[in-house]
Amino acid sequence: MKVKSLSIKDFNQFKDFELDLTYPAGHAKAGLPLDKVCIIGQSGTGKTSLLNKLATKPQIKYLSTNNLNVVKPLGFIDFEDTNLGISTKLYDNGYIGENFLKLKYQPPIMIEANAGSKDLGRNLEYWNDIIKEIVTFREQEIQKKLEIAELITTNQERLQEELANFNEWQKNIPNPLKDLADNFLDKILCKFNLRVRQSLDFKKKEDIETIKIETLEGKEVPNNLLSTGTKQVILTTLPLYAQKPQGKIILFDEPERSLYPDIQTLIVDFYINLTTDCQFFFATHSPLIASCFEPWEIVELKFKPDGTVYRELYYDAERGNHVDNYTIDPRYLRWDSILTRLFDLDKDSNEARTRKLMELASLRSKLEKSNGKISTEEKQKLYAQFEKLAELLDWEYDAKN
């Protein structure tokens, strides 16, 4: 189930607000709901409000199509299940028609912005589900090992057969803890010099009551010493890993929280890989997160003079919503260009840099004019100043100009 469009008649700063959430003409998935959406915009434009709107469970008030007239003027969310070929609308006042029931509405999964501020202690949400799988796996593994051990003295022929079966079982049914660590969490945690502790001894309840983290050197890190960024990654991963969502809507508020830029460039694909055929909505202030999206997947909210908001289009509306008409593509922009072109930052540096650049330009001009007028020693001194300043400003000299 994915959202195809959204219409809000009157809700906070949204007035007669329409959102097309399908791929544009000319795209391989033209007309289908977007797989992922990135909502950007100044604080107060309603990014989180949009997520909350999508997260709201339907209140069933009307079940008869006779009530269509009542609900028509109100806003709606247009859902589509491409597998079942069903498309239907959820109206603001809770109207659910026949098609909606067929759609088997599944409430979206909401990942809050402040996930990393929570604790990894006991009763960790979703850990219990994962640990059940780990315990079951462990019990099965011990049972199989015991059975094999018995065969060592009784039946050598069957022993080989059972060993082969055991190896096959291990291949097909991966250890959930190893899977969680090797295939998901450790890919990010290793950048913090951390990993998930996989060698649990199961002797005490405390050993498995929460996820254990250790340094890459194998030293356990107590939960209260883990950074907010580390907890953010773990606490946002566990719900998706435990639920293994399929065909669901996943709402993510500020996925960049407490994460260093290099991690921000990876995090969108990281979350998507934890799910199957889900539709993601990310609300973000991060240009690095935005750089992971196709231009039609970006919903940039902007204020109108009257305080209501609209979606900034990245294509010429008169020419139509076609991939060829888009003039911005965040995937192809440098980070600084994303800041100025998507996030509307009207300058590319502090003004202190401008004065230093003027100094650099003056030095360059003096060097150009100095041929035959000053000694080689003086010229070398001038060039040393130029070179030092160019390095400080991270400026690359282009001899062509």
Place this chain on the structure above:
Amino acid sequence: MQKIDKSAILSTKYKRWEEDMGTNHNLYNSSNSVYYYDVVMNLLWCQRGVCAYTERLLCDEQMYGAENWLEGKYQQAKPEFSGALDHFDPLKKATLGWLWDNFFVADKDINDKHKRNKPVDDILKPDLPSYDPFTLLEYDTQLHLFIANTSLEESIQVRINDMIEILGINLSWVVKLRKSHLTKIFPKIEFEISSWEEEQKANEQYFTAFEMCRQKLA
């Protein structure tokens, strides 16, 4: 920053009113003045529609063309332009608030947010007879920055560079727009799609930077 000739007075009614006030000007108030648009549009005519300092296009020629004046009064009720009336020397605003010599039309953000009440040096007053951009300034075609002519005395260079900063000529958003405009022109000339002369005729803004680039790159 181009040299601006402000001797052509189209808003003659305003000019007579200004001269009649002598050195005792009415309090400057842009919002309820009958002569506000007369001053702004006459200046835009003198400035060829661009900001006096950054040379960014602020107004369409249709709006400031001479045909918009009748009997010394500008005729459009609410002309479209993006800019603000700037008092070059802010200290004169209190007593000589309507002085023609002290007025320029500038980018609104330069006027409102950047230049404000900073003290100025007449060395870069674009309507003075002594002002010549090609003597006082240089343009770096890589960085797209104006700097003082490095052949001038060091102390003069400092005064000019300080004024470049005060007038917002090298603010990063200004540089970005100027660079973006000019670097769209250069490849057309390089690939012989058009010539410097053709581009000069079509060019509506950043005249000084354009000309300095032409002198360097042509």
